[in-house]
Amino acid sequence: MALLELTKVVKRFGGLTAVNDVNLAIEEGSLCGLIGPNGAGKTTVFNLLTGVYAPTEGDIRFNGTSIAGWKPYRISRAGIGRTFQNIRLFGELSVIDNVRTALSVNDDPGILHAFLRTPKWEQREQSTVKEAERLLELLDLSDVAKEQSNSLPYGRQRRLEIARALATRPKLLLLDEPAAGMNPQESADLMHLIRRLRDEFGVTILLIEHDMNVVMQVCEQITVLVYGQPIASGTPADIQANPKVIEAYLGTTSEDAS
Amino acid sequence: MTKPINYVIALAILGVLATLSVILPIYMDDLVYRVLMLSGIAVIMAVSLNLINGFTGQFSIGHAGFQAVGAYVGAALTVYGHNDIFGHLPKDGQIGTGWMSLAVGAGPMLASMLAGGLAAALIGYIVGLPSLRLRGDYLAIVTLGFGEIIRVIVENNDSVGGPRGFSGNLDIGVSVPAITNFFWVFGVAIVVILFARNLRFSISGLQYLAVREDEVAAQAVGIDTTRTKVNAFVIGSFFAGVGGSLFAHYEQTILISSFNFVRSFDFVTIVVLGGLGSVTGSIISALVLTALPEILRSSLGAQFNQYRLVSYALLLIVMMLVRPQGIFGRGELSFAKLRNKFKKPATQ
Numbered sequence: 001m002a003l004l005e006l007t008k009v010v011k012r013f014g015g016l017t018a019v020n021d022v023n024l025a026i027e028e029g030s031l032c033g034l035i036g037p038n039g040a041g042k043t044t045v046f047n048l049l050t051g052v053y054a055p056t057e058g059d060i061r062f063n064g065t066s067i068a069g070w071k072p073y074r075i076s077r078a079g080i081g082r083t084f085q086n087i088r089l090f091g092e093l094s095v096i097d098n099v100r101t102a103l104s105v106n107d108d109p110g111i112l113h114a115f116l117r118t119p120k121w122e123q124r125e126q127s128t129v130k131e132a133e134r135l136l137e138l139l140d141l142s143d144v145a146k147e148q149s150n151s152l153p154y155g156r157q158r159r160l161e162i163a164r165a166l167a168t169r170p171k172l173l174l175l176d177e178p179a180a181g182m183n184p185q186e187s188a189d190l191m192h193l194i195r196r197l198r199d200e201f202g203v204t205i206l207l208i209e210h211d212m213n214v215v216m217q218v219c220e221q222i223t224v225l226v227y228g229q230p231i232a233s234g235t236p237a238d239i240q241a242n243p244k245v246i247e248a249y250l251g252t253t254s255e256d257a258s
Numbered sequence: 259m260t261k262p263i264n265y266v267i268a269l270a271i272l273g274v275l276a277t278l279s280v281i282l283p284i285y286m287d288d289l290v291y292r293v294l295m296l297s298g299i300a301v302i303m304a305v306s307l308n309l310i311n312g313f314t315g316q317f318s319i320g321h322a323g324f325q326a327v328g329a330y331v332g333a334a335l336t337v338y339g340h341n342d343i344f345g346h347l348p349k350d351g352q353i354g355t356g357w358m359s360l361a362v363g364a365g366p367m368l369a370s371m372l373a374g375g376l377a378a379a380l381i382g383y384i385v386g387l388p389s390l391r392l393r394g395d396y397l398a399i400v401t402l403g404f405g406e407i408i409r410v411i412v413e414n415n416d417s418v419g420g421p422r423g424f425s426g427n428l429d430i431g432v433s434v435p436a437i438t439n440f441f442w443v444f445g446v447a448i449v450v451i452l453f454a455r456n457l458r459f460s461i462s463g464l465q466y467l468a469v470r471e472d473e474v475a476a477q478a479v480g481i482d483t484t485r486t487k488v489n490a491f492v493i494g495s496f497f498a499g500v501g502g503s504l505f506a507h508y509e510q511t512i513l514i515s516s517f518n519f520v521r522s523f524d525f526v527t528i529v530v531l532g533g534l535g536s537v538t539g540s541i542i543s544a545l546v547l548t549a550l551p552e553i554l555r556s557s558l559g560a561q562f563n564q565y566r567l568v569s570y571a572l573l574l575i576v577m578m579l580v581r582p583q584g585i586f587g588r589g590e591l592s593f594a595k596l597r598n599k600f601k602k603p604a605t606q
Contacts, residue, residue, distance in 0.1 A: 050478060056294065076480035080602035084478075090471035092588060101468045105463035111489070114460035115453050130459050157602050178484070 001064060002126040003028040003204050004049070006069045008057035011044055011228075018129055020228040022058075026172070027220075031198050033219035035239075037248060041228040043085055044207045047176050050076040050082050063171065077105065081170030083206075085177050091150035095141055095160055098149050099132040102167035116252065132167065139193070141162040155186045159193075166197070173197065175207040179214045187211060191218045216240065221255045271448065279441035283355045289556065295508055297548040298443035299337060299501050304528040304544040305450045306497035306539060312535035313454075313463065314490040315470025316390065320401030321525045323583025324495040325410045326517035327381055328374030328502025330418050333434045333512060335373045336366050337424075338417075339471075340432040344371070351435035351510060353427065363437035370437075371446070371503045378499025386491040389435040391484050393473055405519055412514040425511035438508035446504065450497050454537045458590070466490055470535070520567070527570055531577055543584075556584070576585045 002025035011019040019041045026032050036043050047053045049060065051072040060068045067075050076082075090098050107128055113121040136142045137157045149160060158178055165173055177185040178194070185228060191214055199202045209215045215222065216236040224239060225234045226248045232239060239245055282291060293309035307321045336344055344366045353359045381404075389400040420426045459464035468476040469486050476483050506512045530549050532539030547570075554562045577584070 027576075052474070069320060071475075071482075073476035073480050073482045076478055082478050084360065084475065088472045088475035088478075090468045092471060093467060097464055097467075101464040101476075104464050105480035108462050108465070110491075111462045112461075114462040115456050117456060125461060164479060176440055 001189075002026055002061060005059075005061040006045075006049075006063070007044075007059045009048060009055045009060060010039075011048055011053055012056045019048065019230050020223075020229055022228070024223060026204060026206055026231065028201060028204055029198065031194070031205055031218065031220050033215045033222040034206060034208050035133045035210075035212075035215055035222060036225035036227060038076065040225040043176060044228075045225070046082060046176055046208065049075075049174060050080060067158040073171050076170075079169070079171035080167035080174065081168045081172070083158070083165050083176055083178060085180070086159045086176075087161060089153075089157060089160060090165055091148070093149060094146050095149050095152065096129070096136060096145040097133050098164050099135050101129045101132055103128040105168065115149070121179075129184045131191055135163045135166055138166075140189075154181045155183070159190075162193075166201075166203070170203060172204045172206065175205065175209075177210060179209055179211045181249060187214055190214070194218055210220075214257045275441045275445055278358055278444075279360060280355065282440050293363060293552045294550050295438070295440070295443055296552075297545045298440075298447050299508070300506050300525075300544040300548040301447045301541050302443075302450050302497060302501040302504070303525050304503070304532070304540040305447075305454050306494045307476045307525050308529050308532075308535065308540045309457070309466075309497075310494040311529055312533075312540070313458070313466040313470065314487055315485055315534075316491065317395060317398045317425070317463060318491065318494070319398050319519070319522050319526055320385075320520075321498050322521035323379040323401065323405035323493075324382060324498035324518040325502035325505065325521075326332050326405075326412070326514060327378040328371075328422065328510050329498025329506035329517070331377040331499070332374030332503025333424055333506040334418055335436050336370050336437070336507065337426050338430075339366075339369075344435075347435050347437075348541035349432050351433035351437075352438060354440075360439065360441060362437070363439065365593050366435060367437045367442050368508065370431045370507065371442070371500045374503030374506075375496040375499040377431075378502065381450065381495035382492045382495025383488065386488045386495075387484075390487040390491060390579065401522075402519065405517070405522060410516065421514070423511050423513040424506075427515075434506060434510045435514075436510055438504045438506075438509065443504055443508075444452070446497075446500055448575050451537060451541065452586060453493075454512040455590075458535075458537060467535070473551035475586050507579065521589040525568070530571065531584060533586035533588060536584065536590055539584055539586035542586075542591075 004026040005137065006022050006024040009019060009022045010017065019249045021199055028224050034045065038040055044053065048055050051070050054069040062078060062080060067078060072255065090101060101103050107124045109121045109124050115154065133145070136145055139162060141156060141160060141163060144156065149157065152160065156216070162175070162178065179190055182190060194205060194220060198205055207219070219236060222234065222236055222239045223230050231248060261347060303321060303325060307318065310318045331412050340349070348364065349351060353362050368582065385400060389396045412418060413421045424434065457466065459557050465481050465486055468481055469483050473483050528543045529540055531547065532543030551566050
């Protein structure tokens with residue numbers, strides 16, 4: 001059984017069908033990519049998976065249970081973490097507090113404990129600091145732990161979003177254009193990191209990316225979405241050779257000629 | 259509060275508060291004492307509003323409405339519960355000062371604060387749940403309307419005096435007792451401040467701040483944003499209700515017109531001026547904005563009153579131009595920070 005399964009998922013906004021009849025299965029431990037031209041519905045798929053939207057039709061099963069129509073926080077607690085295309089950090093909180101916030105959801109002893117500063121509270125408080133420091137180190141952000149998060153440069157803000165998403169202890173991590181705005185060196189580091197997350201931490205990863213370099217090098221499975229519909233699915237080599245994909249991205253020669 | 263030393267400190271604070279509560283009314287000028295008490299209540303109101311507007315980033319402009327609920331419920335309890343429960347209080351409500359008055363007033367005060375607080379919290383839950391499910395300014399509109407509803411209910415309810423105000427019940431001959439004293443006002447203020455401060459610097463509090471910063475992202479990391487907002491609102495309302503009960507038993511006569519929109523806006527001004535999200539900012543701003551009009555009134559005469567709102571508006575405008583984040587912004591004034599500030603030049 002696949003970790004994530006989309007069956008005939010449709011999402012309509014009024015008369016516009018943003019996602020049409022999508023079937024998708026993601027195996028546990030895989031590293032998948034979702035690509036397609038602008039406006040193909042990739043982010044909408046992410047928003048369906050994370051509960052920002054409920055699907056109009058069809059079913060989404062995660063780990064065997066249907067999560068279609070669940071609230072975002074429930075889906076997050078069930079084990080799907082995400083980053084955002086337009087960075088959404090808790091801007092005025094420090095870098096480490098961004099990560100601690102995500103950790104706190106599981107470890108929150110409750111406000112009564114916080115008010116009375118009980119031993120339980122103190123122990124949780126310290127454990128989240130340790131855990132957060134570990135995650136920041138993994139994402140190479142330890143040196144800016146105390147800084148306000150919206151003062152970081154763009155590339156590091158993206159890394160912090162990943163750290164925060166990891167802090168929710170996801171089984172499946174959705175990355176929405178993780179390499180956007182990164183220079184070649186940064187995106188090379190990122191690719192290395194994404195592979196590490198999968199290999200060392202066993203996190204299943206699904207990413208949206210426009211940087212084909214990144215997608216082709218890092219993903220093992222790629223699905224191509226065009227006008228809300230998947231037109232191809234396969235290994236990077238298959239996708240690159242697929243005439244339908246080439247047509248979607250570049251147009252057909254015959255049409256241009258006529 | 260788990261280490262033995264903390265219990266000792268807590269007991270010492272209680273002792274100091276009780277002693278001051280006995281001494282101050284005797285030696286302090288009446289007007290100064292009055293300003294002190296009103297400032298203390300303002301601190302309770304401001305810090306509790308900060309939990310909603312500052313920490314969680316919502317915008318409630320009906321805090322005085324919740325204070326009214328606490329005031330009327332609390333006062334109704336001590337008046338109508340007199341014969342059955344609080345018979346040991348004198349019917350005219352004057353328990354005087356001194357150590358005995360502390361003991362005599364403690365039970366009814368606690369019961370009244372709890373009743374007022376719980377009533378306000380319950381209404382906060384009913385008002386908050388539907389409006390906080392939505393994002394945006396709905397809470398402001400709903401709390402504004404709520405204040406009016408409370409006014410109409412009270413004005414048409416003769417058992418709490420209607421538009422004439424509530425100071426007791428002539429039929430049973432019981433007045434609202436004067437059980438509020440320095441001990442309770444500042445004891446509660448300390449509890450509210452500690453609560454806010456401990457929340458601010460804990461992982462539980464981070465969730466409230468996260469909701470303020472970005473609700474979508476907060477949901478994405480697993481925070482139930484509706485519940486968090488409702489929690490903050492209910493807790494804030496609870497303390498507003500407690501503040502209301504303290505106010506009622508201090509003034510002994512409460513008029514619904516003193517809990518109107520303008521009063522709510524005073525609290526918003528205090529919180530914004532101190533810095534949304536800053537506990538110390540709210541405290542200092544509450545003290546200053548309560549004491550300042552009184553000082554100006556006594557120095558400039560009664561005509562100052564008509565300029566009070568003008569001066570508040572001016573103050574806010576200047577604030578927005580010069581320091582839009584409030585006096586303290588989101589930061590806190592702490593002894594540790596001050597220490598560091600003085601230490602640094604020495605070490606460098």
